[in-house]
Amino acid sequence: MHLLLSIAFVLCWSSGFIGAKLGVGTAPAVTILMWRFLPLAVILMVVAALSGSSWRGLTPRDVTRQAVIGVLSQSGYLLTVYYAIQLGVSSGTTALIDGAQPLVAGALAGPLLHQQVSRHQWIGLALGLSGVTVVTMADATAGTGAAWWAYLIPLIGMFSLVAATLLQGRARTPVAPATSMTVHCATSAVIFTALAVGAGAAQPPAELSFWVAITWLVALSTFGGYGLYWMITRRSGVTKVNTLMFLMAPVTAVWGALMFREPFHVQTALGLAVCLAAVVIVHRGGLSSATERSPDEPARARR
Template structure:
């Protein structure tokens, strides 16, 4: 995996937690999400009609419906739970911690669902990653005041939603262009969040400048950057490799939060960051050697039926 691509993915995905905190101070979660996706869906739809028609050729109704389901899981379900968790008082670091358990869940399910081998080195990296994320966020979670215990289950549901979307995409035999997939996903989310905002009486955006700053932040960094790179890295490297990078989200979010919001950054955060980085090195090192062994000489990698590259 290209190092710059991996770094960009981690930073852009982490920016979503920061953007959610920015938006939570000025409007309801569904209001922020509606105005994040409604104009974005309109722009992407216009581009699809005027300039990207070729990418849509051959897309069947079944493929489009599958992408709608993937979008509802990976965007609508995932983001709604993250935003509401932060709105309920769960800190961005703790939310990132719960989301950080996604690779462990995906790793445990990779064998039976994708019929792929999960090596001992990969399990070691996964365990190290979880340890690093726990160290980074445990102090923040212990210091939380006034947060209902059930609120911590909200981002957990979002994590499961993203895991389901990842496996649904990985098991697909049809390769859909990233631009097409993003357009369908954003259109699906725009419909979902607009309906929820209208039903809740929260469709009218606030007049505060901070609200539109948060919306712009989320569209550019989190959607085009984080979400777009997520599927790009997934298709190039597979479920195990991309999910290993998810371990870095909590420590990166903690550092970012300390810089932007003055959140505490102590020795435990530094130790957790080091352990998470070690986890990435362990898993990527093993994956690199496996790839060299399977693709010696001039034999190129091929795409497996389950959507991963081998």
């Protein structure tokens, strides 16, 4: 079951970069993000009003924390990704830059979340970073025509998602995934609508491809990738879910090469193999630790 969830997460999260590439060809980034979240937020809020059981026990502070997490993990992260792609950074390169996230989150999980980061996990994280570096160098040599500073924008988004992950990990009150997604999407809808209206870009284009991209992003990226991200984080901890993020770069590079003819090299295939090895090492290390743990000892990653 865990393997299937991991595969689904990787594919759905990677689909976000592809969906962004599909959308920015027809409209500005803020227009796409506004229409991605505004209808979705309305639907989720109606569902939440009809089934209020998951909101019981939540204080205003809990809801505020989830709103802040939504700003960091959705608004901040997605705006930087979409804007970078709009500026000409390829979908594969954007995913590659975000590939540094696992190392940052893994390094901070120990001191900030008091989670044990094993030797296997550190080895896997280091190996994964090596794989991402290989793919990044191959993609950079191909060139995309984007300005040098455009490559810094996804880096900001990566730190935004790391901050959201760590903030969620420090939360003491468990929040149902459906509830947190409702708060996150409502927060994003307000922010992106304000940005789009302020920029005079709120009106959606008439092209069918725009709505195809919106449907793609809502179904695969939001419900699939974003929902599975927090589900796996709750089940397995920050380090493991972020190790899976190493697979986003090579998978997106392959996907982008097939759909948009973005550059794909032998080094990309090598990087994919290294990233796969990193994920195997981390997950086997986690299984070994669980086996060695006594039955009465709770897993730290689930506290």
